[in-house]
Amino acid sequence: MRALGYVREVYGVRRTTFSSADGIIRIEYDATRLTKPNISKLLRGAGFALAEEISLLPPQRPKEEATPAPQK
Numbered sequence: 001m002r003a004l005g006y007v008r009e010v011y012g013v014r015r016t017t018f019s020s021a022d023g024i025i026r027i028e029y030d031a032t033r034l035t036k037p038n039i040s041k042l043l044r045g046a047g048f049a050l051a052e053e054i055s056l057l058p059p060q061r062p063k064e065e066a067t068p069a070p071q072k
Contacts, residue, residue, distance in 0.1 A: 003020075004018055007042050007043065011033065014030060026056075040053075
């Protein structure tokens, strides 16, 4: 768990939690300072194998373009 402490010390990482029962690491980070690839690289560098990414945010629906009203 020392490796997870290393990740926690990176500027922009706000919080890390680890569930040993599920084998899930949750990382809350400042998206203005870090990106998903940055976090993945940090975890791989700390010795963690990434199986999948689970977003806590619901998927965003694409915005529908406004269709102009038919002209008469």
